[in-house]
Amino acid sequence: MIILKMSRSAFHDGIGKLFGDYRVVAPSRINGTLDYTDIVDPAQIDLSDELPYKSPKEILFPRVETILRISDDGIDVPDTPKPTILIGVKPCDITAINVMDKVFSKENNKFSDPYYFRRRESLIVIGMGCVHKKPGCFCDELGIDMTFSDYSDAFISIDNDNNIVFLYILDEKYESLFSIFDAQVLESGSPEVSEINSRVNESTTKNLRIDADEKELFEEIPWELYSESCLECGICTYICPTCHCFEFRDVEDCGVTCRNRCWDSCMYPSFTLHASGHNPRATQRERFRQRVLHKYMYVPKNCSVIACTGCGRCIRACPGGLNILRAVQDILDRTIFSKVSKAEECV
Amino acid sequence: MFEAERNPNNYNASSVTTETKDLGCACLNPYIPIKTKILDIIQETTSDSQDVKTFILSPAKPISFEPGQFVELTVSGVGEAPFGFASSPIVEDTIQLCIKRTGYVTDNLHRLRPGDIVYLRGPYGNSFPIKEMEGHDIFYVAGGLGLAPLRPMIELIFLPENRQKYGNIKMLLAARSTKDFLFKYDYERWSNYPDTDLLLTIDNPEPEWDGLVGFPNNLVHDISFDIQNTYAVLCGPPVMIKALSDAFVKMGIPKNRIYTTLEMRMTCGIGKCGKCNIGHKYVCVDGPVFSMEELDNMPGEY
16 A cells, blocks of 8 residues: 655645635535535535534435436536545544445345446545544444544545545555646655554454344334424434435426436335325324334334434534434343343243 | 655646546536437316327437336426336337326426426336246236336337237226227237237226226236236336235235335436435335245235
8 A cells, every 4th residue: 555645735635726626625614614615626625533514425426416408409418527636534424435335336135326426436435534523423332443533535544643644545546647746755664654454353343233023113212302492403414424315306398308316205204295295104103213224124124324424513413402313222131131032932 | 766756747637537528528528417308298188187298209329218118207497207118129219108297397398398408318117027927828907007018028029020929918997987998009000910908998887888897906817817927017006006016916916026116216217316216225226126936925005
């Protein structure tokens, strides 16, 4: 592995050279809030030890994306967007990209989503670790190492005392791209750089996965206890790095219909409402159940990953104080207890 | 080597995209629909309570499908919604969809005229296991619009080359009133096929009605059929499906010989949009056809 050692200003200068060919997105502070933002000047980049307010999922899965334009002349697909470099992505958000890759791939339900993957294939992810755990974060409960993720193309480590940036190039194919940086090239193992390694304890990776009988979970878990203060605002799903449910909205103008793919939310009553008026998930109890089980049970069953990265955003943002971690831990306590009591009955 | 390449002009954006795909091609893009002309529209129901029409459609490219599958139909400028195929799968150049005026898309669809253009994409979902049913009797029960998704299977099995592979066929078709039956023009032909019984029932008595009266789940007890050798194929409102399958199970039909097809709100049809799941199963890909054995192991979220 090649490691680039450079000053902060050399790092900024290098990023500045990418603007022509790439959309550059990095954490930046707007009115005090740190968020993944489109960067036009490298000085905007803020690589502090803080988790950006929203996840970067809209880079790959925009809030609104025109997928088709339908008119009498035919059907046309908007051009492939400019490739993106995403800088300073935290390990939880990198893990979320792994989840989205699986959900939108053929592996999940035989079809691959072409709009997701045309953005994904040209995305370069430069990660950066967390130094301190933030309030509400629980990535460690899911076996995610907050300091490093190898699911990125390159990884940044910063020596703040000396204003030095280390760039670890994890994917060899980007070595020539990153030669734009005016940097000292080091090999891994050289005394100047600290080893960057995943510190994940494999035995903890399945900690929060719910594995129980679906029918029993539906009936025996007190879902209303977890969801009673829910205001149905949907902020948890919008802010979540792995929520991926969507709706098509067609807008017609001058004979051309744009089919727009928009984010939707399982927290809304209209999400599953049939035209007939029948709603399979009629109350918030069922809708919160869907959100929890989709993340901790259905996606794990269908794609072998938990669709939660412990970023804690939904917990910090919820106006009703809902806490998905507490709900999941309670469910796990109850299902383990019921398994134990059933085993005892058998004896 | 790395040093020598330190030249900002040594890279270009296209080299980092592994594949540039042409998403205008339907082979790579499952969201691209096929332009389709409405050839004819048949008014099915004549009651005031519901308006059901059959749309006879001619897609620019033939869509081949299996009985039980569905298609996503776009009304231009309005939106898209899923509908089960309602015509014989061996007729590939025209497709029939039987649609009730219920919501935003269907209301706008019902305003269209022959010659107008809609768009179709599909087929999606699984299909009825008709191969597995060979050698058995078949008991179809349809409530209201539930007859539409069963019609491709009904027509396929009635084909002379297929009919001999199956035993007796019973059809119990339920409608709210005599004005609400669908495909009435098929009934005489269907009932004339060998070893076939076609029974009709309405919810409430009407003068001059000599058919059955009542819900199918209350009537099946009085209909004689070979319980040990029958596959039951049901479709109708969720309440009917639940009550009827309970009745059949009580009579002794094994749950793996009772099949039904479910409806859900479905945006994508390909298992991504997250709306149609029942537990971890997606109705759009794992269904819409399920056996009662499968449904029994799934939560009742439908």
